Amino acid sequence: MSEDSGSRKIQSVEFALRILEYIAQCQSSVGVTEMARAFDTTKSRIHRHLQTLVAAGYLIRNDETERYGVSARLVALGQAVSESFEIASAARDVMRELRDRLGHAVTISQPEPDGNRIVNIMPSRSNIEIAVKPGSLLQFHSSAQGKVTLAFGNPATLPRILQQPLQMTTPYTITDPIRLRAEVEATRRRGWAVAPHEAMIGINALAAPIFDALGGYAGAIAITDSVQFLSEMPSTDQVRELIAAAAAISANLGYRERTAS
Numbered sequence: 001m002s003e004d005s006g007s008r009k010i011q012s013v014e015f016a017l018r019i020l021e022y023i024a025q026c027q028s029s030v031g032v033t034e035m036a037r038a039f040d041t042t043k044s045r046i047h048r049h050l051q052t053l054v055a056a057g058y059l060i061r062n063d064e065t066e067r068y069g070v071s072a073r074l075v076a077l078g079q080a081v082s083e084s085f086e087i088a089s090a091a092r093d094v095m096r097e098l099r100d101r102l103g104h105a106v107t108i109s110q111p112e113p114d115g116n117r118i119v120n121i122m123p124s125r126s127n128i129e130i131a132v133k134p135g136s137l138l139q140f141h142s143s144a145q146g147k148v149t150l151a152f153g154n155p156a157t158l159p160r161i162l163q164q165p166l167q168m169t170t171p172y173t174i175t176d177p178i179r180l181r182a183e184v185e186a187t188r189r190r191g192w193a194v195a196p197h198e199a200m201i202g203i204n205a206l207a208a209p210i211f212d213a214l215g216g217y218a219g220a221i222a223i224t225d226s227v228q229f230l231s232e233m234p235s236t237d238q239v240r241e242l243i244a245a246a247a248a249i250s251a252n253l254g255y256r257e258r259t260a261s
Helices: 003-025 032-039 043-055 072-084 086-102 144-152 157-162 177-190 236-252
Strands: 059-062 067-070 105-112 115-122 203-211 217-226
Touching: 003 032, 003 043, 003 067, 003 072, 032 043, 043 059, 086 105, 086 115, 086 217, 086 236, 105 144, 115 144, 115 217, 144 157, 144 177, 144 203, 144 217, 157 177, 203 236, 217 236
Parallel strands: none
Antiparallel strands: 059 067, 105 115, 105 217, 203 217
16 A cells, blocks of 8 residues: 555545544534535535445434434444543542432533543433533633633643633633633632533533542533523532532542641
């Protein structure tokens, strides 16, 4: 196989994975035209990759609507990958207990260069589900989880984010660097963060940090619900239960809080 041929095959695999990721992030099935527009390419190119992904069992095609969605096989694969994360395993029982006590959806996320990636979810028991999908990437400045990362994670992340334009997702999103810095400092002082209406109108999240055996920042645990049930100023019970859950997961990872001698 020539070097050019090998390079083309790698590019083809990369593009197929981008399509797979795009569909997985969508809230509903997607059509070829929409994807061609999103990737600024031809419908025939999109269709070829879709056929491959359907044949491999990772996507399903609705013959009536001619739209594509993720398959049960891909969902199972995602769950298997999630289970392999040490933090997800350490958090599972704690997440369930927190969900059962408070009733809200519970998520675990870990930091990446561009935000917090959701690695595990415990859905609420409500008939109306309010939660992000596994694999979703939450922006640092418009999510409670992201603010926790800016407060407790790599110290170099906050200055880097403050130098970039802060994208407005809703009218409530923090786009002022000075205000974001103040919010991060408040998060560091109190040990938790909220983001009411900032990523989506009507939705709030309350997040707290998780630490590993070496005392480093490992990720964030958060509860998510409508502002009707998780207000802009969370209740004492909500904060206490979340902080306790974060401490329990940290302990499961081997973290031991230092005490003054």
